[in-house]
Amino acid sequence: MKLDRFIRIALAAVILLVFIVATGALLFISESALNVWDRLKAGPPVMLYAYVGIMLLLAATALWLIWRLVVRRKISPKRKTSGGPLSKTDIENRLREAEAAGVDVSEAQAELKQLAARKNAVHLCFFGEVSAGKSSLLRALVPEADVVVDVVGGSTDDVRHYRWRNDDGAEILLTDVPGIGGTEQGLTSVATDEAKRANIVLFVCDSDLTRSEMASVKNLLEFDKPLIIVLNKADRYSADEQASLLQRLLERVDDIGGQLQRDHVVAVTAGGEVDVIERDADGGEANARRTRPADIGVLVIAINRLLADEGESLDIRRERAVFKMAAARLAEAEGEYRLQRSEQIIRNSTRKAIVGALAAISPGTDILIQGYIGTMMTQELCSLYGAAPRDLDIEEFLSLSQSRVGRALPLSLAVAGNGLKAFPGLGTVAGGLVHAVAYGLIFDALGRSLVLTLSRHGELLPEVAAKEFEEGISEHLEAGVRRVARMALDEKKD
Ligand SMILES: Nc1nc2c(ncn2[C@@H]2O[C@H](COP(=O)(O)OP(=O)(O)OP(=O)(O)O)[C@@H](O)[C@H]2O)c(=O)[nH]1
Numbered sequence: 001m002k003l004d005r006f007i008r009i010a011l012a013a014v015i016l017l018v019f020i021v022a023t024g025a026l027l028f029i030s031e032s033a034l035n036v037w038d039r040l041k042a043g044p045p046v047m048l049y050a051y052v053g054i055m056l057l058l059a060a061t062a063l064w065l066i067w068r069l070v071v072r073r074k075i076s077p078k079r080k081t082s083g084g085p086l087s088k089t090d091i092e093n094r095l096r097e098a099e100a101a102g103v104d105v106s107e108a109q110a111e112l113k114q115l116a117a118r119k120n121a122v123h124l125c126f127f128g129e130v131s132a133g134k135s136s137l138l139r140a141l142v143p144e145a146d147v148v149v150d151v152v153g154g155s156t157d158d159v160r161h162y163r164w165r166n167d168d169g170a171e172i173l174l175t176d177v178p179g180i181g182g183t184e185q186g187l188t189s190v191a192t193d194e195a196k197r198a199n200i201v202l203f204v205c206d207s208d209l210t211r212s213e214m215a216s217v218k219n220l221l222e223f224d225k226p227l228i229i230v231l232n233k234a235d236r237y238s239a240d241e242q243a244s245l246l247q248r249l250l251e252r253v254d255d256i257g258g259q260l261q262r263d264h265v266v267a268v269t270a271g272g273e274v275d276v277i278e279r280d281a282d283g284g285e286a287n288a289r290r291t292r293p294a295d296i297g298v299l300v301i302a303i304n305r306l307l308a309d310e311g312e313s314l315d316i317r318r319e320r321a322v323f324k325m326a327a328a329r330l331a332e333a334e335g336e337y338r339l340q341r342s343e344q345i346i347r348n349s350t351r352k353a354i355v356g357a358l359a360a361i362s363p364g365t366d367i368l369i370q371g372y373i374g375t376m377m378t379q380e381l382c383s384l385y386g387a388a389p390r391d392l393d394i395e396e397f398l399s400l401s402q403s404r405v406g407r408a409l410p411l412s413l414a415v416a417g418n419g420l421k422a423f424p425g426l427g428t429v430a431g432g433l434v435h436a437v438a439y440g441l442i443f444d445a446l447g448r449s450l451v452l453t454l455s456r457h458g459e460l461l462p463e464v465a466a467k468e469f470e471e472g473i474s475e476h477l478e479a480g481v482r483r484v485a486r487m488a489l490d491e492k493k494d
């Protein structure tokens, strides 16, 4: 209780003191200001203007400095991730920017080129699990479409294109793709990509959807693909079974959050071929191959209705899906580019740190990361990841990390010493070399942890970044030691 009272009185005294000082300062400042003002008014007007001008300039400079140091936070060019769909200009601008930065944009560009090549044709893709009957269905639908026309040109995958004109004279491109869910994962993604490039996907299945088929449907719906779900091999089911299976398929799509009209789920018999054993008149048996009769009328109706109902929106939806794919390809390429470039930046800084440490005549025991090398590395990595931190943030991050370095120093020196032992014929390792490796290791660890942080958060949050640096440091030291020790030995030789 007594202490509480004492603190209150002390606080009151402080407030009183502050009040007195503030009043005094105010009086003093106003007096001298008025003084100066009077004298300026008495003097020549040029003097007055010059004085006011200089005052304004000083105030503006001070404000600018404060803004630069404390307030400014350049908004990083955040990508439109959610929000509306990408437009053609959006994606082209992105590609141009990325290309100028040195990113390999060829795959993303190839998507756009392919889109342009297929502009005039309505594109139907037969998609589904292995042996669902995609190829049989294509043959049943368009028996005369047996010419392989490759729009892509020179592709070596198993995607086959067929061109066909329907009764209205519309040009239709039919694509048969490898079945999904087989042992080869690559084929599944080839097929899925091709489906995303189509106007309409005929999702062929031969029973209720499996888990992986559900995942595929979901994926295609996310790309806003117009779907017709085709229950093939209807000849194996009774009418009742067909009806309940169709109902089940509708519910499945509904469960995933897709909306499918009832007439976009159809049951057909593509036919296909079947091996039969035939008995001739005198009891002998012979193997023969028979074609099952096809029954695909409902599918033809569904396709025609979809074409009529959707009209131009089919092309718009296809464009959007392809732009989205191109954006994904670009993001992959950017990720790849960043990895390579960040590797170079970290290597450079580590090397500089090693050279600096080796050149020091009597190496100290402290390792400073707040200097030029640390700042440069942080700046370069941030700009590589599109983050634009304030100078203050970089300073804060480095200073927070510096205090962690102090704690990690013994570990770093131990790891460095151990790492150097792994190089045969080195004899007793001089203290200077160990120090240089430890120095390099810290930069290597700092850089690698920063890359992880930036890719995780997309910006430099000083405290978070420093904490993540601390948490990962021992792992990074161990992982980097061989590389950094080699670097130090090379530098020493030179
Ligand atoms: N009972 C029955 N069998 C069918 C039907 N349609 C196709 N099949 C058979 O299903 C098997 C696979 O047919 P495909 O057309 O090769 O199937 P796919 O989906 O192209 O297969 P992959 O290209 O390997 O993924 C063949 O043995 C066909 O004869 C059908 O309507 N009824």
Ligand SMILES: [Mg+2]
Binding pocket: 134, 135, 136, 176, 177, 178, 179
């Ligand atoms: Mg096939």
